[in-house]
Amino acid sequence: MTLVDLGFARLMRQLRQEHGLSFRRLAKIVHYSHTYLWDIETGIKQPTPHVAEALDRGLCANGRLAQLASIESQVVHAANTPTPTAPNPDSVSHRADVQTAALAQRVSASRPPHCSASQWAQAASLLYDIFVRNRPPLMRLCTERYSRSRRRTTGASPFRMEATAQGRAPRAECYAISRQSAPSEIAGLLALAPGEQIVCRENRYYADEEPVQLGQTYIPMEIANSSALFEKTNLGPGGLFERFEDLGYRMARIREQVxxxxxxxxxxxxxxxxxNVPVILVLHTATDDNGRPFEVTRFIMRSDLMTVQYEIPLGD
Structure with missing residues (x-):
């Protein structure tokens, strides 16, 4: 089946996050399983009219979800309607003309009968404003995310802390750990000789199960060797920087290039x-109390889903 996303899943996600609801809590409100609701929000399944109405009530959407579900179901139905066969099957150009005309008719017919062309255009513009221009991105709070006291209190990594604080459900996975020669740029930032051995930890980061960021962390081999940093994908409470402190490397200063x-x-x-959507690159270097760099991470972020915020105290 061809899925046509006109905004139901995005509006559902926005309202669920605004109300601070997990899928399990929402499932109890609307009386549908949380896995089914996850499938709808991620676009795997289309909502039935009954589900759309239940979500509309449960999320206080004032009819918006029900209307979007009606529009999308008509578009999906039109998109999956077989194209009439051309009279002359041997004529490629004739078949193309027939299919083009049929597609134009189906797109026109997908507009609800009570909507005029101008109302349809206004609705499309409104959906663009809501879901593209005004969709709140996940904020990377650069100065707050490395707070040692917050990390000790919550036991969470920087990404998990900031995503949770913004009402998002975070998940991070380390999918590869390798030993390699340091690239020249990384070697310079870590004060290593070119080609010196380092450990590279590669991570993916998700907010509400949507991939938002990649991370490649480089650590000198003499620090990571025979430690959890080299041997474990799950670093436990506090994450990466708590394990650095276990080894005697406390972060005193960071430098980030965007x-x-x-x-x-x-x-x-x-x-x-x-x-045509660019990514944001943050090249992060952490330095200990002795001024020694002990970790470099290259973050690669979706610019349509994340933004970077710094708050810097000013001197005299």
């Missing part, structure tokens, strides 16, 4: 980046 570019094909696939 740039943008378009993603590589591999990055675009991993982050599900839409066409």
């Amino acid at each position: 740039t943008t570019r378009f993603p590589t094909r591999q990055e675009a696939l991993a982050l599900k980046v839409p066409p």
Whole structure:
């Protein structure tokens, strides 16, 4: 089945987050399973009219979800209606003309009968404003995310702390740990000789099960060797920086360089980046009390889903 996303899933996600509801809590309100609701919000399944009405009531959508579900069901039905066969099957151009005309008729017919063309255009513009221009991104709170006291209190990693504080459900996975020669840029930031051995930890980060960020963390081999940093994908309470402190490396200062570019094909696939959307690169270096750099991470973030915020105290 061809799914046409006109905004139901996005509005559902926005309202659920605004109300601070997990899928399990929402499931109790609308009396449908949380896995089914997750499938609807991620676009795997289309909502039935009954489910749409229940979600509309449960999320106080004032009819918006029910209306979007009605529009989307008509568009999906039109998109899946077989195209009439061309009279002359041997004529490629004739078949193309017939299919083009049929597609135009189906798109026109997908508009609800009570909507005029101008109302349809206004609705499309409104949906764009709500879901593209005004969709709140996940904020990377650069100065607050490394708070040692908060990490000790919550037992959470920086990403988990900031995502949770913004009403999002965070998840991070370390999918690869490797030993490699330090690239020249990374070696310079870590005060290592070019080609010196380092450990690279590669991570993916999700907010509400949507991929928002990649992370490549580089650690000198003499620090990571024979430790959890080299041997474990799950670093336990407090995450990466708590394990550094276990080894005697307490973060005293950070340096972050922010740039943008378009993603590589591999990055675009991993982050599900839409066409023509750039990524934000943050090259982060952590330094201990003795001024020694002990960790560099290159964060790669979707620019349509994340933003970067710094708060810097000013001197005289």
